[in-house]
Amino acid sequence: MSVLNLSTFNALRESAGADFIMELMDAFLEDTLNQMETMRNAVAANDAESFQRAAHSVKSNALTFGAEDLAALARELEMMGREKNLEAGNRLEVLNEAFEILRVRLTELK
Amino acid sequence: MTPVMKTAPSEPARLLVVDDNMVNRMVLSRNLGKEGHLVETAENGKEGLEKFRTGEFDLMLLDIEMPVMNGFEVLEACLNDVDLRQIPIIMTSAMEELDAVVKCVELGAEDYLTKPVNPVLLRARVNASLEKKRLRDEHRKLFRTFATKEVAEELLRGGFSLGGQMVTATVLASDIRSFTTIAENQDPSDSIELLNQYFSMMFDAITQNGGIVNQIVGDGVLAVFGAPIFYEDHRERAVKAGLQMLDLLKVFNENQLAQKKAAIRIGIGITSGKMVAGYTGTQNRAIYTCIGDTVNLADRIQEYTKEALRPLLVDAYTREGLSERYKVEDLGTVVFKGKNQAVGVFAVTGKG
Numbered sequence: 001m002s003v004l005n006l007s008t009f010n011a012l013r014e015s016a017g018a019d020f021i022m023e024l025m026d027a028f029l030e031d032t033l034n035q036m037e038t039m040r041n042a043v044a045a046n047d048a049e050s051f052q053r054a055a056h057s058v059k060s061n062a063l064t065f066g067a068e069d070l071a072a073l074a075r076e077l078e079m080m081g082r083e084k085n086l087e088a089g090n091r092l093e094v095l096n097e098a099f100e101i102l103r104v105r106l107t108e109l110k
Numbered sequence: 111m112t113p114v115m116k117t118a119p120s121e122p123a124r125l126l127v128v129d130d131n132m133v134n135r136m137v138l139s140r141n142l143g144k145e146g147h148l149v150e151t152a153e154n155g156k157e158g159l160e161k162f163r164t165g166e167f168d169l170m171l172l173d174i175e176m177p178v179m180n181g182f183e184v185l186e187a188c189l190n191d192v193d194l195r196q197i198p199i200i201m202t203s204a205m206e207e208l209d210a211v212v213k214c215v216e217l218g219a220e221d222y223l224t225k226p227v228n229p230v231l232l233r234a235r236v237n238a239s240l241e242k243k244r245l246r247d248e249h250r251k252l253f254r255t256f257a258t259k260e261v262a263e264e265l266l267r268g269g270f271s272l273g274g275q276m277v278t279a280t281v282l283a284s285d286i287r288s289f290t291t292i293a294e295n296q297d298p299s300d301s302i303e304l305l306n307q308y309f310s311m312m313f314d315a316i317t318q319n320g321g322i323v324n325q326i327v328g329d330g331v332l333a334v335f336g337a338p339i340f341y342e343d344h345r346e347r348a349v350k351a352g353l354q355m356l357d358l359l360k361v362f363n364e365n366q367l368a369q370k371k372a373a374i375r376i377g378i379g380i381t382s383g384k385m386v387a388g389y390t391g392t393q394n395r396a397i398y399t400c401i402g403d404t405v406n407l408a409d410r411i412q413e414y415t416k417e418a419l420r421p422l423l424v425d426a427y428t429r430e431g432l433s434e435r436y437k438v439e440d441l442g443t444v445v446f447k448g449k450n451q452a453v454g455v456f457a458v459t460g461k462g
Contacts, residue, residue, distance in 0.1 A: 008226070012137075015229040020140055028133050053130075056175050060204060061133045064226040075206075 001068050003098075004105050008066025025106055028061050032070075032099055036092070039077065043086050052081025058095075065106075070098045123240050124166055127151045128158030128184065129173040129202065134225060138171060138202070141229045142236065155179030159187055167197060169239055171223075174203045174210050182214065189218045196246055198239040202227065279336035280348040280382040280428060281400060282321065283408040284312065284355065286329040287375040287416065296372070304366075305329060308374070311362055315354035319347040324399050332408075334400050337387040345382045345431025349458055352378045352422045379412030380424040381405075382431060403449075410446040411455060418457060426454035435462045 062071035198220035336344025
């Protein structure tokens with residue numbers, strides 16, 4: 001497990017091209033922020049379906065970039081949502097921290 | 111000698127990417143766009159289905175987990191739509207949704223890809239699916255050339271499989287009298303032209319009455335009525351087609367004579383009963399055909415028109431299926447070569 005699996009990331013960068021990877025990273029960072037907010041709102045509204053879907057999206061994006069830690073955390077949250085269990089405890093904060101670490105790492109690579 | 115690399119220049123195709131995830135849409139569009147394909151996207155199942163229904167796409171990449179309408183629902187809607195079911199759908203999903211993907215492929219999805227999508231696999235799967243679609247489209251065109259639209263659709267709906275089934279149907283066999291002599295006395299290209307004109311008229315009479323031409327051998331035609339689509343009145347349909355063929359032949363001959371060309375005569379034999387019908391051949395080349403005594407008898411009776419001096423003959427069971435409006439002449443029984451039992455033969459001379 002790692003913050004960013006470089007071989008996955010480099011493969012993505014190679015297939016996307018130097019310009020497009022920038023666009024993609026911006027979209028990823030922005031989308032993940034939005035999805036995390038959706039998850040917080042979903043907990044407040046006890047909306048397991050939205051919660052699960054947002055977690056799924058975060059996981060899916062994270063896997064695309066090779067962000068393994070973030071993906072693993074998001075996967076756990078997705079499973080919880082699927083089981084209609086929104087007792088997330090501090091997991092959303094942990095997710096947010098993992099995201100911040102990743103954001104720094106990605107910015108370095110820009 | 112260096113082997114010639116066969117580069118398959120993939121034709122630009124119109125692809126629809128349906129995924130609620132923006133990053134996935136971007137990555138997929140980018141990769142497919144680089145292949146020269148024209149890509150459109152949709153953000154959820156409902157939007158995707160609406161776009162797909164415009165009929166402007168050659169292939170859809172479909173996510174499973176989506177809001178509003180999920181990939182399952184979209185897939186099912188497409189498979190239930192006669193116009194959409196032949197367009198390939200590739201499911202895209204996360205690794206742990208493999209169970210769901212398997213279900214989709216069982217339902218009728220063309221293939222699947224796991225996300226994150228590997229660009230090499232993506233290219234291979236999309237191109238393979240497009241190629242398969244191209245072949246299917248060609249098949250469809252072929253079916254439509256040789257069979258009626260109903261049969262083509264029936265085939266595509268029921269799927270194609272070799273092997274027969276016992277059906278009760280009517281077979282019509284026709285032949286041009288002494289065509290060989292005619293062919294010997296004129297230019298080969300004239301013979302082909304004559305045959306083509308003749309066939310196109312005869313086929314019209316057959317297909318109009320719900321028959322399918324399943325064999326053309328030389329100048330002979332074998333058609334079946336009541337299979338693969340069953341018609342209660344298969345016997346009457348075949349006889350009606352036979353009479354129409356004779357009417358059309360009159361028109362054909364008038365034209366021939368006007369052009370100082372030879373007139374032709376034909377014989378038609380119609381029999382009904384049980385037969386084995388189905389697709390024979392190989393997976394790559396097959397025809398819908400009928401086999402059995404009923405079919406052989408149609409050919410024998412057709413031959414017998416020469417002796418009977420009547421152009422349209424039917425067997426007893428076919429005769430029983432005709433309404434009183436048909437003018438029928440009882441010619442008694444005939445024992446045909448290779449048959450043990452005498453067969454009742456009737457000439458149909460017209461319809462009131």
